Amino acid sequence: MSTRRDFLRLAAGSVAVAGASGLLGGTALASGPRRVPPGHIGIQLYTVRSLMTTDAQGTLDALGRIGYSTVGVSGLYGHTPEQFRTMLDRAGLRAVLTHLSLNAIRGDWQRELANAHVLGVKYVVVPSLPSSLWTPAGYRQVAAEFTEAGRAARDAGLGFLYHNHDFDFRTVEGEVLYDILASETDPRYVDFELDLYWAIRAGYDPVEYFERYPGRFPVFHVKDMAPDGSFEDVGHGTIDFRRIFRRRDVSGVREYVVEHDQPADPLASAARSCRTLRTIRF
Template sequence: MSEERELSRRAMLRGTAGAAVAAGVVGTVLSAGGSAYGAEDDCPGGRRVPPERIAIQLYTLRSALQADLPGTLEALADIGYRNVELAGTYGRSAAEFRAMLDRYHLRAVSAHIGLEDIDQLVADARTLGYRWADCAWANLGSIEAWTDFARRLDKAGEAFRKAGISYGYHNHAHEFWPIDGVRPFDVIARNTSRRNIHFQYDLYWLVEAGVDPVEQFYAQFGRVRQFHVKDRAADGSFADLGTGTIDFARVFRMTRNTGVKHFIVEHDQPTDPLHTAKVGYEYLRDLRF
């Protein structure tokens, strides 16, 4: 058995995935529909990420959007993007921002939003059109505080779910650094329901935390519905996709057919945001695995 197949098998048998394997559920998911990479995506060089599942987190382009919102959105469309993930609307109302997206044939598929004032957030989501959203940040000093946060997160996720929005949590590295021997991420996972909270894995931050993205994916099998695809240079800094050290082909190959909905390009500190966006789109569009 190859190393990759053995790793995948062992990872699936651990944690919460173990019960699913015992019930035969994972085998069904891995061999049937719901794929993030459909059969039509097989090709001589390997599978690929379907372009309709590629998006970009607009935080990557925040400086360009602040300087020229319509011009930057138009440039993203010219690169080939059809989907974006929101991080605010840059001083525009939800309706105004939606009109700009429509003008350039862009679609908001996801957003980073908080967990307060849910009624207004739901109204904005319906205007903007996205049905996936994530809490982008929490950093707390004790396991008790993380537990309280997780319970509030779950309550917000339930409210969003009832409104037709799938709500999740986006990781950084610090959720995987133990406090008194306990990882905050595990506290979030234990104190939230799979029905209410999915996970948006930022692959850069998993690697930065010293976590294998594939093993961590299967440790939370079925809950990981989105990837932030962000590369890491050898010195640990952010890098444009394909120029760093993360083996995305391995991650995608070993998590294929498992229901990941969105592959979202991101770079926290780009020197040329539109160049970064172009490199990221072309890398994901051309990647074979």
């Protein structure tokens, strides 16, 4: 994996030198620069979780004013799906995905899919796996479960995705765990919400995965990395988003969902990242 890691260090380093202005500037492609479709710029509500717990409607309203069109749902903060959908509608936002635990697909999955329809999402997403499953055998077990859950989701008119962290790229017993999910889930029923930060933090190139598994990454978690490896607002860190976004025809990306796990000021962070996605050209 050293070659892959070296490649990523070079890619990240070039952006670190250029800084945010380098990310947003640059020479246009011969056919003219492309942009992120404004109607597909969203934010994972985990970013503003501290505000959602005290004023969900006010927070959603603020995100709409900032310029977001969509959100990724990370829990309902004590509201019913119907109440949450009403708040989203009032804020002028669309929920494109909802994060549901592994236990959700092992429980009353049909009820969860019905709730997802109330929210109006396109995708149901398992956001993480417990450490007890971080083995090739565990990931093979989950791959089979995902395929069955994904089949039921497709029958209900929804897409089924898995969201990665860095631990998903661990090599265990000679196998990269994420590769087991990518290769052993049925692509008719299972795709991926690729968290760009966590993939790169683990030393892997998202573009390589697009080429190996084309069309299977309909959602990006757009999260930037500071030079010290911590989280940063999108466009103000080291990740070369222009290079990644240029390959959208191969990745299959449709939704660009901002996330920052530890923002000092959640709404200010959300606004900075939104400006990047609305102004970046690639």
